[in-house]
Amino acid sequence: MKLIIQIPCYNEAETLEVALNDLPKHIDGIDEIEYLIINDGSADNTVEVARNWGVNYVVSFRNNKGLARGFMAGLDACLRNGADIIVNTDADNQYCGEDIEKLVRPILNGEAGMVIGERPIDQTAHFSPLKKKLQHLGSWVVRKASKTDVPDAPSGFRAYSRHTAMRLNVINEYTYTLETIVQAGRQKMAVTSVPIRTNAELRPSRLFNSMFGYVKKSMLTIGRALMMYKPLYCFAWIAGIFGVAGAALGIRYLVYLAIGNGEGHIQSLILASMLIIIAVLAGVIGLLGDVISANRKLLEEIQFELRKMDYGQGHEEGKDDIAEKTKEQNI
Structure with a gap:
């Protein structure tokens, strides 16, 4: 059983090594663990940091194409290199690497094909009260649209079985997190969540410039995905x-x-x-x-x-x- 951990990167030279050092080297039930980064047009020495650390694979875009495109390119590379399980995590070390074992366990046990890490949103210090409420609201909307019970839809800390990864398609160019849940729910894929821990913030989020912009793009993504499937x-x-x-x-x-x-x-x-x-x-x-x-x-x-x-x-x-x-x- 082979696990590949992929990390989308865009100018992550300052934090990437911290995130890589936190990743597990052994998990019971996994025979082989490899590491892959998606270099999304970085202008700094992100690739050099990754190679010096010893990652197994580097997928590079010549220019920045966005999180969704990077995610799908990473899945493609992981599948081509024989991954039975794929874990996606962030380069800013937002998620606790030890919890990857929690993510892959339902897949190893045959209970799910997609596992999403549920962050302790209300206990996360660097989340503002407004962001916490919007996170809960957005997850509720995704649950209604996808007919799943995912409590933390925007979480990017995820594990996919090989079978599930081969069925995923991401159309929007903004983020993969919401669309893949709607797609999985509407296609009756086995989706579950596990509680995970988060680390202290190393840098501000780069996914959105304002809370309004994040909400607008998220609602458009959910609506578009729902219209495609229903x-x-x-x-x-x-x-x-x-x-x-x-x-x-x-x-x-x-x-x-x-x-x-x-x-x-x-x-x-x-x-x-x-x-x-x-x-x-x-x-x-x-x-x-x-x-x-x-x-x-x-x-x-x-x-x-x-x-x-x-x-x-x-x-x-x-x-x-x-x-x-x-x-x-x-x-």
Whole structure:
């Protein structure tokens, strides 16, 4: 059983060695542990620090492409190099490396394919009261959208089985954390959480410049993911809202017409017609989206089978490593 721990990096030379030193060298049930960094266009000596420490793999972008693209490139490299379990952690040492054993245990026991580390948000000193409330609110929204019970959706401290990693697709360019939960929940993947510890903050977060910007991008990401996987559900709600409003205005006009006062309420009739037309259009879009979603499922199954052919089955099926260790891949 092979574990690869991946770390997305963007100008992390000052903190990367601290994070690497905190990673485990042995876990019961794991035969081999290797380490991979994703150099997301760093302008400092992040790669040099990683090589001097002794990481096994470096995936490099020539320019910064964002956390989501880096995450998927890391998954690809881990799968190609025979990982049976992939753990994603941060280069700023936010998460306690010893807790990686907690993350991989449900996968080793066959209980889950995706495991998310649940941070003690309310006890984290460097989180402001507003950020704590928004973290809880965002996780609640993701739980409703994904039909999972993940308590800490934005957590980037995660473990994936080989099978689950081959099924993941991230479309947005902002972050992988929210979209992958919605995708996993809607595809009935086995997702669970384990409590983990966090370390003191070494640097401010670089994922967002303001709390408003973070909330806006997160809501857009969740909404887009939900529309991709449940378009009929989303547009049925839109059609229902406009349809009910249009019907109410139409009934109101008919009441006035019945009492002989309809001429002064033509505006209500026009507005009711417009709302009902919008409702019908939303319903049609929902049906078209549902057909596209069905085709997407077929394409995802094809992609999964192609990935199995490309990456190999992994150690759990008794296969040998299929990819040579490549010290650096430029993308």
